[in-house]
Amino acid sequence: MKITSARVIVTCPGRNFVTLKIETDEGLTGVGDATLNGRELAVASYLTDHVIPCLIGRDPHRIEDTWQYLYRGAYWRRGPVTMSAIAAVDTALWDIKAKAAGLPLYQMLGGRSRDGALVYPHANGADIEETVDRVGDFLAKGFKAVRAQCGIPGIATTYGVAHGSKFYEPATKGLPEEQIWSTERYLDFVPKLFARLREVYGFGPHFLHDVHHRLTPIEAARLGKSLEPYRLFWMEDPSPAENQEAFRLIRQHTVTPIAVGEVFNSIHDCRELIQNQLIDYIRTTVVHAGGITHLRRIADLASLYQVRTGSHGATDLSPICMGAALHFDVWVPNFGIQEYMIHAPVTDEVFPHAYTFQDGYMFPGEVPGHGVDIDERLAAEYPYDPAYLPVCRLEDGTLWNW
Ligand SMILES: O=C(O)[C@@H](O)[C@@H](O)[C@H](O)[C@H](O)CO
Numbered sequence: 548m549k550i551t552s553a554r555v556i557v558t559c560p561g562r563n564f565v566t567l568k569i570e571t572d573e574g575l576t577g578v579g580d581a582t583l584n585g586r587e588l589a590v591a592s593y594l595t596d597h598v599i600p601c602l603i604g605r606d607p608h609r610i611e612d613t614w615q616y617l618y619r620g621a622y623w624r625r626g627p628v629t630m631s632a633i634a635a636v637d638t639a640l641w642d643i644k645a646k647a648a649g650l651p652l653y654q655m656l657g658g659r660s661r662d663g664a665l666v667y668p669h670a671n672g673a674d675i676e677e678t679v680d681r682v683g684d685f686l687a688k689g690f691k692a693v694r695a696q697c698g699i700p701g702i703a704t705t706y707g708v709a710h711g712s713k714f715y716e717p718a719t720k721g722l723p724e725e726q727i728w729s730t731e732r733y734l735d736f737v738p739k740l741f742a743r744l745r746e747v748y749g750f751g752p753h754f755l756h757d758v759h760h761r762l763t764p765i766e767a768a769r770l771g772k773s774l775e776p777y778r779l780f781w782m783e784d785p786s787p788a789e790n791q792e793a794f795r796l797i798r799q800h801t802v803t804p805i806a807v808g809e810v811f812n813s814i815h816d817c818r819e820l821i822q823n824q825l826i827d828y829i830r831t832t833v834v835h836a837g838g839i840t841h842l843r844r845i846a847d848l849a850s851l852y853q854v855r856t857g858s859h860g861a862t863d864l865s866p867i868c869m870g871a872a873l874h875f876d877v878w879v880p881n882f883g884i885q886e887y888m889i890h891a892p893v894t895d896e897v898f899p900h901a902y903t904f905q906d907g908y909m910f911p912g913e914v915p916g917h918g919v920d921i922d923e924r925l926a927a928e929y930p931y932d933p934a935y936l937p938v939c940r941l942e943d944g945t946l947w948n949w
Pocket residue numbers: 584717757759809859860861862863886888936
């Protein structure tokens with residue numbers, strides 16, 4: 548089999564997505580997600596201008612060799628743009644390989660380790676009682692784990708909380724929105740949210756919380772300690788992780804489990820965190836961490852240290868990434884949980900998919916490949932619409948981590 552053509556499809560059904568479609572001389576096609584929120588066209592150009600010309604004529608079955616060719620062959624290694632582009636190729640090739648075998652992708656990875664993947668959605672509200680109600684809505688739908696984020700008194704805009712009645716969505720149209728942050732107000736407030744959630748729902752459901760890189764290590768340690776009575780499933784991204792060693796300080800102070808890695812793109816970003824057992828869950832994804840081929844390497848390293856997977860699954864990762872992730876999740880031995888921030892109906896229409904949700908779990912489906920496609924005719928009706936992630940400032944104007 549040979550790759551005869553490949554193209555990038557940029558579309559905005561509700562939000563922007565970048566998709567790579569690879570075609571072969573045997574009529575089999577595969578698709579991969581290449582979406583990098585707020586920097587979409589950089590990956591589209593990387594693929595169109597620099598990667599696709601190298602793919603034509605190659606054997607699509609040689610996934611590992613193609614991965615190495617694009618990683619080592621570029622000379623300039625790693626980084627979110629490069630690794631998202633490689634991921635798109637890798638995902639599309641796994642899709643083709645599984646379709647050629649007539650098998651769902653998880654069978655190509657080694658078969659099922661479990662029936663379905665435990666998932667968590669996002670509940671958010673302007674105040675504690677609204678957040679408690681939103682969590683209740685998800686529990687009523689059968690979810691067994693829910694992430695809770697809440698507006699903080701005295702801060703106009705809080706990470707993870709919707710403006711008005713619209714669903715929360717990270718990127719906004721126009722130039723980056725500026726948000727204000729107060730660590731002091733946040734640290735005082737968050738334990739009250741989880742105290743109330745445990746009071747209302749008891750200790751049956753799993754609760755998760757995303758700090759979104761806002762704290763210094765000692766502040767993160769304080770938050771972890773103050774949340775211990777509420778037994779969170781995890782505290783996510785408590786502090787920026789460029790300095791992996793910094794997590795030792797957090798770890799020494801608290802037994803609240805820690806999840807990190809949605810912004811990582813390489814095994815080297817998390818090697819020390821994993822080998823020193825400074826985290827409990829690794830959140831690298833198919834799209835931003837070099838595809839299934841590289842994610843598998845990260846998960847295997849993590850398994851040696853009893854670190855489990857908890858892949859990023861926000862709406863800015865396309866249904867193609869979600870489909871591929873679910874095949875990975877039902878296979879990977881050291882699975883923890885999968886994020887499932889539910890896509891808008893218009894997104895689902897453009898990306899028809901075989902995956903389903905039932906009683907707190909998601910199932911990748913049994914169709915050959917990863918089970919997600921793109922309706923190109925419909926996609927063309929939603930042209931690219933530039934949007935940016937917000938930026939964050941402290942109350943005195945200092946630029947901070949969003
Ligand atoms: O855990 C999460 O889902 C978040 O951290 C993301 O929504 C993140 O803000 C976006 O993916 C950024 O594009």
